[in-house]
Amino acid sequence: MDHDENPFQNEDKIFAWKQPLKKDSYEPDQIMHREEEIKLYTNSLQDIVEGHEPNNVFVYGPTGVGKTAVTKWMREKLQVEAKRRSVPLHVVGPINCRHYKTAYRLVTTIVNELRSADDQVAESGHSTDRVFNFLYEEIESLGGNVLLILDEIDNIPPDARNDFLYDLPRAEANEDTPISEAKIGLIGISNNLKFVDALEPKVKSTLGEREIEFGPYNASQLGDILSYYADLAFKDSVLDTDVIPLAAAFAAQERGDVRQGLRILEKSGEYARMEGSSVVNEDHVREATENIETDEILDYFDDKLSIQQGLAYISTTLMVIEPQKEARTKHVYNLYTKLAASVNADQVSERKFYEFLDQLCMLGLARSTERNLGRKGGRTYIYEVTDAPEDIINACKQDSRLGGVLPSNVYDILEHYQKGQATSYQAPDELEAEQRDLFKFA
Ligand SMILES: Nc1ncnc2c1ncn2[C@@H]1O[C@H](COP(=O)(O)OP(=O)(O)OP(=O)(O)O)[C@@H](O)[C@H]1O
Ligand SMILES: [Mg+2]
Known part of the structure; x- marks a missing residue:
């Protein structure tokens, strides 16, 4: 390469905005092909806006099929409706359990989310029981409905399992907790059914009051979903017509996972860009799928x-x-x-x-x-x-x-x-x- 030539000066002809393709960094304003799941979800949460006690909901299914995305979308809709009907509702989460190694960490995070900035619990110095009590006190003082959403609960710290998945949702019934006015609902999300099977029966039945299963998407559904993201991420008319169907077919044949489809699109675009091509074609998609397994591992x-x-x-x-x-x-x-x-x-x-x-x-x-x-x-x-x-x-x-x-x-x-x-x-x-x-x- 010429000494004076700057390799970065070529303009990107492919991508308009990459963020929607990046892992979990964009919240879609539209959810496609989850009508049945949304109907069940709505039915489970409807009680809250009607003034009844919240149900516990367990959402499960393989990776990348919209469990978190749909849950966030439901949360927004629920909050709007609760507000419109003046139903007291406080939603915490989704909190991703994977980020917390101990019960203490997880409880402190939640307490601090509920408390004001000048009243935060320190990262150490109390017993876990005590911080749990803080949590109950916060919830009780909020009053009304408190909905806690825990994501990737298979990664919940082992010492937090029963406290969160059993004791907390049943706190009102338990005389030893300060909860009497507040009504607690728990939404637990997981892609690992083995984890749930291994829970104690009483925990399993508390968590699984309402269960919503998310299955894999088929190629045509994936095609629609990927098109939505592609419209945001790629410049106008850079995708050959067979790019989306091919990426969708590949992802459908693997696991029916949107995240993988998005990754294929991003990689395909990058291969095209590296070649200096102004379009993404079928060959780029094939090249992208070849290394996808290694990337995922x-x-x-x-x-x-x-x-x-x-x-x-x-x-x-x-x-x-x-x-x-x-x-x-x-x-x-x-x-x-x-x-x-x-x-x-x-x-x-x-x-x-x-x-x-x-x-x-x-x-x-x-x-x-x-x-x-x-x-x-x-x-x-x-x-x-x-x-x-x-x-x-x-x-x-x-x-x-x-x-x-x-x-x-x-x-x-x-x-x-x-x-x-x-x-x-x-x-x-x-x-x-x-x-x-x-x-x-x-
Ligand atoms: N029906 C859909 N409509 C629009 N976007 C979707 C849909 N389903 C999934 N997505 C998008 O696909 C990506 C993966 O979905 P999501 O994060 O909800 O998967 P998940 O089921 O929670 O997976 P995991 O078990 O790995 O957490 C996200 O970017 C999400 O916004
Ligand atoms: Mg998720």
Whole structure:
């Protein structure tokens, strides 16, 4: 490139406004294809504006299907109507439970949201029980209906589960709380039904008074939704006619997830822009979909997994592709300790490590099958990863915290593994010592 040439001076011919395509950073003023869900939601919340007690509502369904978006939209409509009818209503949230590691943090946040700026609770210094009492006092002094919306409740701090999902919505009935005038309703949102299944029955039935299921969108629905965002995000007539249908078809075939469709559109536009093209075409979309899996896994590494969970995920993946040993708990753990040591991370006990593996399964990133160890007795679990190991390894490589843990021969082993997956492949003699060393980690 010429010394005087500035690579940034080319004008963007593709994007008008990127924000609507960015992850959860734009609230649509229109909700499409959720008429049934909105009807059920309205029916569950109608009692509030009619002056009856609020119901608890549980909203569930896979990722990116509008649970949070529809909930926010319902919140606005509910508040407008409550105001019009002079029904006292105070809505807190949606609060994303993923951002709070302890019950204390979560309760303090809510109390502080309800209190004035000069009366905030400190981030430490009280017992959790006491802060809970502050919360009850705030709610009671607000009076009227208080609707608390907790998003991604599968991530609720374990020590907050019963307090929030059971005690709080039943506080009026409980003599030990100061609540008598206020009426509390809880909306809980989750994309993880396993989490809910694992709750105590009494908690489950409190939370699940009203349940609203959000299913995946089909290709034609996704097409309509993506068009709405594309109109905002792209300059006029830069999209070839088959771009939206193709992005929608791809996302529908995967999971029916709008977020993924938006990501494909953004990437497609970027490929077009990089080429200096003034239109986005089918080829750009195909190119965008090729790396989408790796990008999504990278997202997990970046904002859903702790270092320890990331290490558990990558050691499972490596154990899956290593031909010498199967991915049993013990083998995965042994590899984990080596990887953790290599990046100076703490090494947790095997029991604790097992919890991480369990969390990976809960997130849908891994699966386990139980195996009897034969006459020697005992049982173990054999792990698999849900995504292609190649995509996971590529994502890990790009991750700033975990990029360095991959052993130097990882791509050799990956290639060996991939050939082994192909039916026409003749495996080399793995019993030969040299071969064995070649295809082994650490
Ligand atoms: N029916 C719809 N109309 C307009 N926009 C939608 C619709 N459904 C989803 N979206 C948009 O798609 C994106 C993902 O939706 P949302 O955040 O509501 O998913 P979610 O079901 O809460 O997923 P998660 O379980 O991962 O939190 C958001 O940008 C949202 O505004
Ligand atoms: Mg959500």
